[in-house]
Amino acid sequence: MGLAPIWTPSARLLLLGSFPSVASLQAQQYYGHPRNQFWRLLGDVLGEDLAGLAYAARLERLRARQVALWDVITETEREGSLDSSIREPRTSDLSALLAELPRLETIGFNGGTAARLGLRQLGASRARWRVLNLPSSSPAYTMAYDDKLKAWRALGD
Structure with missing residues (x-):
């Protein structure tokens, strides 16, 4: 079973991952693997040091910045943490x-x-929103951080 959505009715941005990693599920935290770049990427986009905050404070900042977070998969069978599994x-x-x-x-x-x-x-409902396909923040996706950040900066537009 995955993690519950993090949201506020005032959210203007929804970020959706696939399914939490083993480390995230064990910690019961979104992007809980220490090498996952999600919190650093989003922090750089928002101009805040999200990665340096405790998890509860990160979630508080997401809600304050009108950002919701969830995964497109609620439950799955998977060995390890790779999406390919x-x-x-x-x-x-x-x-x-x-x-x-x-x-x-x-x-x-x-x-x-x-x-x-x-x-x-x-x-067809996707036409109601601006939809962005972002490079994965996973450490398994080996694109350089600066290249990932360039794509993620579109969230701030």
Whole structure:
């Protein structure tokens, strides 16, 4: 079982990953693997040192900055943490969450698996929002940090 969504009704940005890593599930924290670059990337986009904060403070800052966070998969069979190992995914109820986010403007997918499954779930309704396919923040995705950040900066536009 994955993690519960982090959101506030005033959210204007929704970031969607695929499914938490083993380390994230053990810690019960989004992007809990110390080498995952999510908190650093998002912090650089927002101009805040999110990576330097305790987890509860990170979530507080997300809500204050009108950012929601979830995964496109609620449950799956997977050995290890790689998306390529995902088997029989049970997708999240994105439509229910989206109904709770009336101010939403942008949906960002963290990585290819999240984008592929998430776009399928959104269907034609995706035209209501600006949708960004972002390079994965995972350490397994070996793109240079500066190149990832360049793409992630589109969230700030």
